Amino acid sequence: MSIVIENVEKTFIDSKKNEVTALKSINFTIHEEEFVVLVGPSGCGKSTLLNIVGGLLSPTSGSVYFDGIKENPTLGIVFQEIALFPWRTVFENVVYGLQERGASKKQQQEIGNHYIDMVGLTDFKDAYPKQLSGGMKQRAGIARALAVEPDLLLMDEPFSALDAQTRTLMQEELLTIWNRTRLSTLYVTHNIEEAVYLADRVIVLSRHPGQIKQIINIDLPKTGRNDEKYREQSSKYADEIWQLIRHDAEAALKE
């Protein structure tokens, strides 16, 4: 599915009744099978934009088109805090969306097991959330998002609550999964290295108001990355993005 974000603006009214322009003149397209990452300093409107694309918030003006129409597609959403139902097992959590859509028991078994295998939780499918580590919970959340076979995957800082090593492993796993599913994806992160690692394109937002500062094509292979050339190129992209964000990030720190 391709998603066109056209002239999106969002204004909030803050607690002092002032207007806050969170997003202004946002125009970009997420192409079929493309992984787009939003980066930018704190408060630049990344989550607001992701929520507008996901239909969880309405824009003040502008539109989002899914394959040319405004109707909502099937979405897979993964947030930082994965809200698994504590009384359901991993399998029961993963197939929840399928049950809601009236899938048969057989379909639930087939699809649920497929995605549980894909995220490496086969041995934990009957475990309850409290028995899982942070990384496992995120994997279960990813399997649940994939199980509805979405047109678009939305991920908002999915790994930011994890320790650094687990986060690195989860990034690798997500890329492997993404290479298999090739879903159009919009992903929000503060982490520039993570953005470069995952993205086909990185959209850098500036703040006050949140606007697109630059869109950077990440021309790196999605597999076979263990060479010096990959490391050199990816750190060049990361430097380029940091130079774009630095000034705004420093300003955000002083507020």
Ligand SMILES: Nc1ncnc2c1ncn2[C@@H]1O[C@H](COP(=O)(O)OP(=O)(O)OP(=O)(O)O)[C@@H](O)[C@H]1O
């Ligand atoms: N419900 C709301 N009411 C008022 N202002 C809001 C609301 N939601 C967001 N904002 C403001 O809109 C701006 C963008 O917020 P948003 O959370 O989208 O930024 P972000 O880039 O995701 O931030 P972070 O990286 O810190 O999570 C901020 O100035 C924020 O204070």
